[in-house]
Amino acid sequence: MTSRPSTTDDSAPASAGASPPGPSQTSPLLDLVIAGVSLAMGVALVIHAQDYRAMIPRTVIGPGLLLTICGVVFTGLGVTMGLGAVRRLPVGAPRGAAPQSLRFALLVPALLVAALAATPAIGFLPAAALSAFVLMKACGARWLPALGATLVLGAAVHLAFAEVMRVPLPAGSLF
Amino acid sequence: MLDTLAQAMALVGTPTTLLAILLSCAFGLFVGAIPGLSATMATALLVPFTFYLDPIPAIATVIACTTMAITAGDIPAALLRIPGTPSSAAYTDEAHAMTRKGGGGQALGTLLVSAFLGGLFGFAVLAIAAPALATAALRFSSFEYFWLAVLGLSCCALVTGGSLAKSTFALFVGLLASCVGMDPLTGAARLTFGSTNLMGGLSFVPAMIGLFAISELMNGTQTGATGGVTRIRNPFAGVGTILRRYRVNLLRGAGLGTLIGALPGAGGDLGAWISYANARRASKTPEKFGTGHPEGLVEAGATNNAALCSAWIPATVFGVPGDAVTAIAVGVLFMKGLNPGPQLLTENPQNFYAVILIFLIANLLILPLGYLAIRAAGLIFSVPRAYLNGGILLFCAIGAFSVNNSLFDVGVMIGFGIMAWIFSRAAIPVAPVILGLVMGPLVERNFLTSMIASRGDFLGFFERPVSATLGVVTLLVWLIPLARIAWRKISATRSLRHAEAHASRHPETH
Numbered sequence: 001m002t003s004r005p006s007t008t009d010d011s012a013p014a015s016a017g018a019s020p021p022g023p024s025q026t027s028p029l030l031d032l033v034i035a036g037v038s039l040a041m042g043v044a045l046v047i048h049a050q051d052y053r054a055m056i057p058r059t060v061i062g063p064g065l066l067l068t069i070c071g072v073v074f075t076g077l078g079v080t081m082g083l084g085a086v087r088r089l090p091v092g093a094p095r096g097a098a099p100q101s102l103r104f105a106l107l108v109p110a111l112l113v114a115a116l117a118a119t120p121a122i123g124f125l126p127a128a129a130l131s132a133f134v135l136m137k138a139c140g141a142r143w144l145p146a147l148g149a150t151l152v153l154g155a156a157v158h159l160a161f162a163e164v165m166r167v168p169l170p171a172g173s174l175f
Numbered sequence: 176m177l178d179t180l181a182q183a184m185a186l187v188g189t190p191t192t193l194l195a196i197l198l199s200c201a202f203g204l205f206v207g208a209i210p211g212l213s214a215t216m217a218t219a220l221l222v223p224f225t226f227y228l229d230p231i232p233a234i235a236t237v238i239a240c241t242t243m244a245i246t247a248g249d250i251p252a253a254l255l256r257i258p259g260t261p262s263s264a265a266y267t268d269e270a271h272a273m274t275r276k277g278g279g280g281q282a283l284g285t286l287l288v289s290a291f292l293g294g295l296f297g298f299a300v301l302a303i304a305a306p307a308l309a310t311a312a313l314r315f316s317s318f319e320y321f322w323l324a325v326l327g328l329s330c331c332a333l334v335t336g337g338s339l340a341k342s343t344f345a346l347f348v349g350l351l352a353s354c355v356g357m358d359p360l361t362g363a364a365r366l367t368f369g370s371t372n373l374m375g376g377l378s379f380v381p382a383m384i385g386l387f388a389i390s391e392l393m394n395g396t397q398t399g400a401t402g403g404v405t406r407i408r409n410p411f412a413g414v415g416t417i418l419r420r421y422r423v424n425l426l427r428g429a430g431l432g433t434l435i436g437a438l439p440g441a442g443g444d445l446g447a448w449i450s451y452a453n454a455r456r457a458s459k460t461p462e463k464f465g466t467g468h469p470e471g472l473v474e475a476g477a478t479n480n481a482a483l484c485s486a487w488i489p490a491t492v493f494g495v496p497g498d499a500v501t502a503i504a505v506g507v508l509f510m511k512g513l514n515p516g517p518q519l520l521t522e523n524p525q526n527f528y529a530v531i532l533i534f535l536i537a538n539l540l541i542l543p544l545g546y547l548a549i550r551a552a553g554l555i556f557s558v559p560r561a562y563l564n565g566g567i568l569l570f571c572a573i574g575a576f577s578v579n580n581s582l583f584d585v586g587v588m589i590g591f592g593i594m595a596w597i598f599s600r601a602a603i604p605v606a607p608v609i610l611g612l613v614m615g616p617l618v619e620r621n622f623l624t625s626m627i628a629s630r631g632d633f634l635g636f637f638e639r640p641v642s643a644t645l646g647v648v649t650l651l652v653w654l655i656p657l658a659r660i661a662w663r664k665i666s667a668t669r670s671l672r673h674a675e676a677h678a679s680r681h682p683e684t685h
Contacts, residue, residue: 056626
């Protein structure tokens with residue numbers, strides 16, 4: 001089944017930058033989810049913005065103004081993008097990332113979170129270097145070169161940041 | 176005048192000053208080319224060294240380092256899709272697309288030479304028209320600044336391509352992120368959820384690293400890319416032809432950059448975004464933008480350095496910094512007793528001309544040092560992707576931390592990285608997010624100040640001639656594409672009806 005050009009493609013052709021899919025290739029289901037998030041966020045923001053007092057009485061001028069504007073725009077965009085996605089739903093099949101590649105993509109933030117979690121024990125630089133090593137391995141690097149590269153990179157980063165620039169990299173309880 | 180110039184040359188021509196310029200250039204190149212380290216960070220790191228230098232060598236280190244770091248920021252932008260500065264983020268995707276097509280050297284060469292020529296243009300303006308331009312810029316009020324910022328944001332949303340709704344969504348995500356922390360006028364805490372880490376707002380450098388570098392890593396690992404080898408032989412090959420073809424873009428970019436840079440408070444970052452948008456709008460082949468087309472690079476590259484030079488007009492003549500870097504420089508000027516302000520021109524004009532001569536030298540050094548840096552950076556691509564990914568992850572983590580020495584910023588980077596990855600799945604551009612985040616406080620502060628001044632009357636934004644002009648231009652920037660979309664839809668409906676009517680009148684032919 002071929003997918004129809006997106007009805008939300010309402011301006012210039014898509015850039016062929018680094019973003020993997022073009023607008024017409026995106027999953028309408030994902031577009032619908034983003035539209036839903038936009039709508040929910042918009043409504044929540046408009047409600048939340050009412051908590052801030054206006055600087056000039058009987059006007060909306062105050063800390064809540066930009067939040068209100070953002071809320072209104074998000075609500076409008078949610079409706080617009082949602083309608084566009086709904087129109088494509090019966091035609092375009094949901095196209096998510098393949099489970100394996102999704103696991104690879106999630107590995108990067110997972111490694112960074114793991115580095116943050118390991119920092120109190122082994123220090124930030126060793127933890128980040130360890131994450132870099134795991135990423136190298138996950139991308140197919142061999143054990144020994146990956147280990148060597150990690151050590152060289154770790155030493156270079158330590159020299160540049162900790163020694164030359166005097167950045168106080170957090171130490172751990174073990175190192 | 177000639178005596179003053181001779182005195183300025185004598186001040187700059189000392190071995191200490193020349194050595195300071197050369198070493199600062201090398202330092203700026205090094206820091207600017209490292210993903211995650213910004214020109215502002217490079218300049219800030221040099222300030223302690225200026226304590227030990229005389230006034231002119233001290234200010235020379237700041238100027239030379241900034242000029243070179245901003246130019247070097249294009250290297251990771253083109254090769255790794257990690258912009259070194261907010262201004263290079265405007266054309267990161269374009270330059271990276273050229274690299275993917277095998278034209279990484281040409282992209283960098285084009286940016287380098289455009290920056291050099293734009294810088295020379297900015298230098299000439301700085302030397303000749305500094306006082307007049309600064310006076311004009313000082314007449315700008317919050318009304319004009321508001322429209323200027325909104326114009327920049329609008330250009331950014333409209334230039335990124337793809338769905339207008341999605342670009343606008345990305346822009347407002349950035350604006351919303353800029354709301355986090357204390358309100359610029361009243362100090363009310365917004366969207367902090369009780370976290371003290373969020374009280375100071377979201378730092379844009381970790382956000383920028385997350386949006387561009389982490390998402391790229393996630394996309395790279397996902398596609399299992401192993402990284403092709405791209406040799407960068409001669410970055411200047413073919414650049415002459417490109418510059419001749421796009422000479423109008425070059426001049427327009429340099430002129431626009433000079434004008435925007437001269438506005439105190441606007442900073443040079445805005446220039447590249449407006450310039451890139453302008454290049455696309457004026458182009459005969461706008462469909463090529465985003466696919467690795469050098470036209471936008473020429474214009475935005477020239478804007479970058481021209482704005483960098485002219486940003487010193489308000490900084491030196493009136494002591495009003497244009498951006499973070501010039502704010503640091505103004506601090507150094509005060510520290511060294513060079514007190515920026517009208518007296519810099521009236522009492523010690525040789526110091527003012529020494530400052531602009533330093534610009535000239537730093538600009539001249541862009542070409543040879545930039546050439547060497549680009550050749551060396553080409554080696555990045557001879558490293559297998561697995562090791563490069565590991566290195567980038569490490570630099571991103573440490574770079575995000577080092578901005579405020581805060582692990583919380585690493586979390587911010589992760590959050591923005593995941594968001595950018597989801598955005599890339601949904602074809603939502605990420606560039607507007609970063610500009611929204613950077614420009615959000617400027618827009619809000621000027622909007623609220625103007626609204627208070629006009630007692631809540633929005634017509635006040637159209638009462639001053641320059642403000643009204645900028646306002647009308649901004650509205651047109653939004654209305655023209657919307658009208659075009661509406662017209663396209665009406666035309667499509669008409670054609671469909673016409674075809675149906677034709678089919679019903681002549682059923683035998685179908």
